[in-house]
Amino acid sequence: MTGSGQRGYDGGRRFYGGRPGSGGAYRGAGGKRSSAGRRRRRKKRVIKAVIAWAVCVVALVVVAAVTFHLAGYLTTSKIRQYRASGLEKLERGNYSEAIEDLDLALEKAGKRTGFKVDVLSYRAEAEYRLQDYDAAVYSYELLLEMEPRAPEYRYLQSLCYSQMGKTDQAIDAYQKGVLLEAKGELAPGKEQALMAAGGACVDNQEYDKAMKFYSEAIKDGMGDGQIYNQMGLCQVAEADYEGALDSFNQGYEILVTDYNLGSGVLPSQAAQALKEESDADYSLLKELTYNRAVAYEYLHQYDKALALLEEYVSVFGKDEDAQHEIGFLRSR
Template sequence: MALVAQGKIKKVFIAGIMAILFLSGCSVKEKKYFESGKILLDEGNYAEAVEAFDKAIGVHGSKNIRGLEIDILRYRAEAEYKAGDYKAAEHTYKLLISADEERREYIDMLTIIYTNLSNVDMDIDITDAIEMYNKAESLDDRSELHINAGIAIVKYYEDMYEKNADSSYLDKAEEFLEKQLKETDRKNAKVFAVYAKHMSKREDYDKALEAVDEGIALLENKDLVSSDEETMKSLMFSKGSCYEYMGEYDKALECFNAYIDKYGEDDTVSHEVAFLNSRIR
């Protein structure tokens, strides 16, 4: 009897060891596919990255999403979004929300995705994007991604205006921008940059210039990262454009020359300078 018992214990022990080795092998493969997917994502090979992340998830094979699997899904969602497969990205972000609680970054990404799917997917409307945005806002979301999500909604309305020549879309865009200015306590330069462009589109150059000045004031005494520099460029260009549209060509030329001194020439600003010089002489 003792020998039989020992035999059973030995079999259980061997089975346990085999299971550990099998799981270890799966874990190695999972991590291998995951790392491969990240490299492909960094290289801009988004469709191939999605395939690699799918293989990593396939190796895992469990219905329980946790730990590394959550990281894999996050990267897969990013790859799907960058590949332009918004429906797939929507599905993955919803999986993440169900597994990793309602993290604000997932909700913000769904906001952006829904703006892209509006008027393309019959089941999605811009109100879905606004609902997601408001949900993130209720969680006290003040991240850069949340700002970008709101700007995506503004740009949706402006694009709809361009397509339909219906000024009600500009009204909605302006209303949403006013909402963003209030939510950020008028302390986000990027929102001011978008607001300035919008008011210029509406030919309200005084308001546009006010927004430019407020935005620049927020950045002037700050060590600027690359995103801040892009915002500053936008604000400085808007300032020159506003003065040009107002017929104040000397001021406009001064603004564009200041832009060139700071950021160098490009085709667009060179064209503006050439036009202004032709008007001043």
């Protein structure tokens, strides 16, 4: 019994590691595993730290990006609000207030060239309607800096100069616009600029210069009723009554045939169609009818002049000048 117990005790000692202090197999093996484990634990801690740092960096980048895009969105939203407010005021005729809002939109537009061109165009229009022609000319100059090959800005400058009575500048701006145009092109504002520049020449009694303008326009395919009417007025002023009658008649024919009314149609037949379609063309029909009658009178074709004036009154109503001419012609 005792021997069995001793063997059991010895076996226990052998199980726990052999001789005391010998650093038996268990201790030696256990020591190696402990060192490797510490290294693994340090490695894991480093990896976790790196991952945490990376997560923080990504989070910061995401926050910065969201903040940047949000700021950009808010800025874009704000400048579009200014633009929309400016256009609304422009439509209502509040031109000064429209310009203020459009200026705010331009200040915040940064490098958005397309947006700036759009807003500047509306600002120039508001300045023109406000009759601040110098400001409008400057706005169109800014537009030309961004779009130097756009002839319409030169034509619109020409309109401004014409309104200011600056005939030479109006002609110069118009001619610069023509040079920018591609062959066969008709840029917006060209015809209005032509008429305004020619009108400024007429106001200054520079009829030869005006006639040169109108003749060039006809060669370029712009010969509409209004241009021929303006030519006729210049010819009347120069006492070229035959030339004037020819111009008025050509203008009249172009106007009515544009409405498929046929050559030689009477004003009474043309008036209804034009009145329903275009107030501007109706007014031109009225003016050409009167001018043709006056040209006949200057050429001593009194019967034709009287017949046309009487029809003029029946279609367009009585006016003092027409009644005076009718009285004169009837007395003859």
